[in-house]
Amino acid sequence: MLILGIETSCDDTAVALVEDGMRIRAAGRLSQEKLHAKYGGIVPEVACRAHYETLLPIIENTCNQAGCALRDVDAIAVTNQPGLVGSLYIGLSTAKALAWALQKPLATVDHIEAHIYAAHMADPELDYPHVSVVVSGGHTDIFYSEGPLEHSLITRTLDDAAGECFDKVASLLGLGYPGGPAIQMTSLGGNADAVTYPRGDAGPEGLQISFSGLKTAVLNDLRKRGFVMEAQRNSGRMLTTPETPVPRSETRTLSVRLPLADIAASFQEAAVDILVRATLSSTRQTRCKSVALAGGVAANKRLREKMAAACKAQKNTRFTAAPINLCTDNAEMVAGLGFHKVITSQYAGLDADVLPNKIEKRLRAEVAGE
Amino acid sequence: MSLVILAIESSGDGGGAALMRDSTLLAEVNVPAPRTHGAQLLPCVDRALARAKLARNQVDVVAVNCGPGSYTGLRIGLATAQGIGHGLDRPVVGVPCFDAMVLQYLAQVSVPFKEGQEFWPVLDARRDEVMTARFVLRSGIADRQSEDQLLAPESLCDQAALRAVVFGTGLAAYPGRWDQSKVTAIGAELVLTPAFLGAAAWHKLSGVGTWQEIPRTPVQPRYFRHVTAKTIAERSGDPDSRDVTERAREREA
Numbered sequence: 001m002l003i004l005g006i007e008t009s010c011d012d013t014a015v016a017l018v019e020d021g022m023r024i025r026a027a028g029r030l031s032q033e034k035l036h037a038k039y040g041g042i043v044p045e046v047a048c049r050a051h052y053e054t055l056l057p058i059i060e061n062t063c064n065q066a067g068c069a070l071r072d073v074d075a076i077a078v079t080n081q082p083g084l085v086g087s088l089y090i091g092l093s094t095a096k097a098l099a100w101a102l103q104k105p106l107a108t109v110d111h112i113e114a115h116i117y118a119a120h121m122a123d124p125e126l127d128y129p130h131v132s133v134v135v136s137g138g139h140t141d142i143f144y145s146e147g148p149l150e151h152s153l154i155t156r157t158l159d160d161a162a163g164e165c166f167d168k169v170a171s172l173l174g175l176g177y178p179g180g181p182a183i184q185m186t187s188l189g190g191n192a193d194a195v196t197y198p199r200g201d202a203g204p205e206g207l208q209i210s211f212s213g214l215k216t217a218v219l220n221d222l223r224k225r226g227f228v229m230e231a232q233r234n235s236g237r238m239l240t241t242p243e244t245p246v247p248r249s250e251t252r253t254l255s256v257r258l259p260l261a262d263i264a265a266s267f268q269e270a271a272v273d274i275l276v277r278a279t280l281s282s283t284r285q286t287r288c289k290s291v292a293l294a295g296g297v298a299a300n301k302r303l304r305e306k307m308a309a310a311c312k313a314q315k316n317t318r319f320t321a322a323p324i325n326l327c328t329d330n331a332e333m334v335a336g337l338g339f340h341k342v343i344t345s346q347y348a349g350l351d352a353d354v355l356p357n358k359i360e361k362r363l364r365a366e367v368a369g370e
Numbered sequence: 371m372s373l374v375i376l377a378i379e380s381s382g383d384g385g386g387a388a389l390m391r392d393s394t395l396l397a398e399v400n401v402p403a404p405r406t407h408g409a410q411l412l413p414c415v416d417r418a419l420a421r422a423k424l425a426r427n428q429v430d431v432v433a434v435n436c437g438p439g440s441y442t443g444l445r446i447g448l449a450t451a452q453g454i455g456h457g458l459d460r461p462v463v464g465v466p467c468f469d470a471m472v473l474q475y476l477a478q479v480s481v482p483f484k485e486g487q488e489f490w491p492v493l494d495a496r497r498d499e500v501m502t503a504r505f506v507l508r509s510g511i512a513d514r515q516s517e518d519q520l521l522a523p524e525s526l527c528d529q530a531a532l533r534a535v536v537f538g539t540g541l542a543a544y545p546g547r548w549d550q551s552k553v554t555a556i557g558a559e560l561v562l563t564p565a566f567l568g569a570a571a572w573h574k575l576s577g578v579g580t581w582q583e584i585p586r587t588p589v590q591p592r593y594f595r596h597v598t599a600k601t602i603a604e605r606s607g608d609p610d611s612r613d614v615t616e617r618a619r620e621r622e623a
């Protein structure tokens with residue numbers, strides 16, 4: 001069964017043709033990174049305009065690449081939640097119209113569930129239940145997964161998402177946007193023990209995740225080193241949080257040489273530790289023998305290594321990470337998960353709508369308490 | 371010649387879909403509530419087709435409002451129209467909003483207008499401005515005399531000919547600012563219907579013999595403003611230290 005997947009929930013326009021939820025026939029993606037770089041973050045209106053202009057041409061290219069016509073497709077799958085409203089509408093409206101015109105079934109897909117499914121695509125042996133760790137620019141969620149479409153939330157970040165934290169710290173260091181890959185590059189050769197940044201309080205069950213303290217600790221460290229203004233000038237933006245304004249006098253401090261590699265490596269280590277700790281607590285709590293890691297930040301090499309080692313050390317827990325090219329937003333995962341919706345007849349109607357906000361998945365604790 | 375036109379309108383609060391055979395309306399279905407195009411536009415298309423007793427492949431051309439109008443609404447219409455055109459392998463044509471509005475206004479008011487009468491359809495563009503364009507009645511047809519433009523109500527009144535008719539939902543956005551000694555501001559309730567969008571498309575296509583002759587160029591939306599987010603460079607020294615994404619999300623919410 002051949003599924004056309006469409007993903008436009010944020011700033012990537014992506015299309016893929018996937019067979020039976022696993023075999024990738026063709027895929028195309030246009031990242032808008034360059035369009036948004038000068039704004040220092042994603043501007044929704046810029047994203048929408050670009051999605052509209054590029055989506056149909058990418059669909060055509062992807063079909064050509066696979067050597068098939070749209071009418072050969074068995075169903076269409078599209079991300080309709082969560083994400084930026086206007087961006088989601090480009091994908092959904094296009095998908096609905098194509099499905100209607102071609103008289104093909106349509107399935108709508110949850111972006112976060114699709115991220116989790118990306119781990120499954122590279123590892124067909126990945127079985128259920130498992131603990132799913134989704135770490136991206138907008139999400140840091142850990143789920144108890146009983147099937148491709150059955151996830152209940154175990155824990156979630158109290159504040160910033162992991163990717164957001166990488167992006168903000170990269171920006172503090174003047175490394176540009178997106179920050180995750182930049183931090184990874186800069187950390188090469190750095191000493192991860194050079195600075196001990198706080199890992200935050202894990203809470204009584206070890207499930208608590210918070211990144212805002214880590215971000216503030218890096219900021220304070222930089223201020224102590226008299227570096228804040230320079231970092232701000234490099235990245236061009238004011239990087240203070242409203243709670244910790246930088247006094248005018250301080251912003252005038254001159255530049256100082258910074259051990260960038262050490263700071264990046266130390267920050268990365270702390271961020272990774274926070275995620276590993278919450279993951280291990282989740283497996284203990286659910287008695288799961290298997291972990292799947294996905295989302296943009298799952299592309300981080302140190303996170304993959306350390307998570308793999310930690311899982312092995314904890315009762316030889318099985319560990320799978322989504323392949324690097326399926327970590328950040330893509331349509332392969334959408335077409336892949338869409339297959340499971342289609343084979344279970346979970347179709348979307350002509351009146352399908354977008355759901356921009358994250359649906360509060362039922363907490364694992366509530367499920368267990370039933 | 372005979373063309374079956376599927377017309378899609380979603381640039382404002384209302385809208386929906388209409389099917390026309392040339393200038394004859396076959397069926398029209400409007401969205402059930404304002405601003406529900408995201409979910410309800412395609413069901414309107416489906417129902418209009420059924421009421422017109424047509425099959426999908428009997429549609430010759432898809433016509434869509436290309437603006438100006440609500441950005442999200444327009445893009446839902448455009449993406450829907452392009453998707454249908456692509457799926458049915460039919461051309462898609464963009465119809466400028468004001469062309470259709472003038473057509474509808476002239477059809478709905480019973481007073482006859484004199485040759486040379488001026489018309490200015492207006493939509494609210496916020497920030498003290500309306501989007502508009504100038505039309506003049508020539509041999510019974512409203513002829514476009516200007517590009518779409520952004521104007522303050524006062525400058526529109528100054529630029530317009532004496533007794534020019536100013537109409538459209540933009541009027542209500544600036545009450546008391548339409549100088550009635552200069553222009554006739556009337557018809558604030560005009561909401562463009564899919565049928566008149568289709569009629570305007572038919573006018574536009576009147577020289578065309580068959581749908582095969584219509585060029586397959588993607589329809590470009592008419593945005594009336596550039597993206598207003600500030601770039602990093604523009605923001606240095608900006609007291610608002612939050613990320614642009616955060617600010618935009620807050621605006622959207």
Ligand SMILES: Nc1ncnc2c1ncn2[C@@H]1O[C@H](COP(=O)(O)OP(=O)(O)O)[C@@H](O)[C@H]1O
Pocket residue numbers: 010135136137138139162163164166167178179180181184295296297298299300301327328329
């Ligand atoms: N190698 C990496 N290390 C850490 N973070 C990364 C890496 N590669 C990408 N990221 C982060 O992943 C995020 C983008 O992931 P994505 O899944 O596209 O996010 P979302 O869908 O939530 O916007 C960005 O925050 C980016 O900095």
Ligand SMILES: [Mg+2]
Pocket residue numbers: 111115136137295296328329
């Ligand atoms: Mg994502």
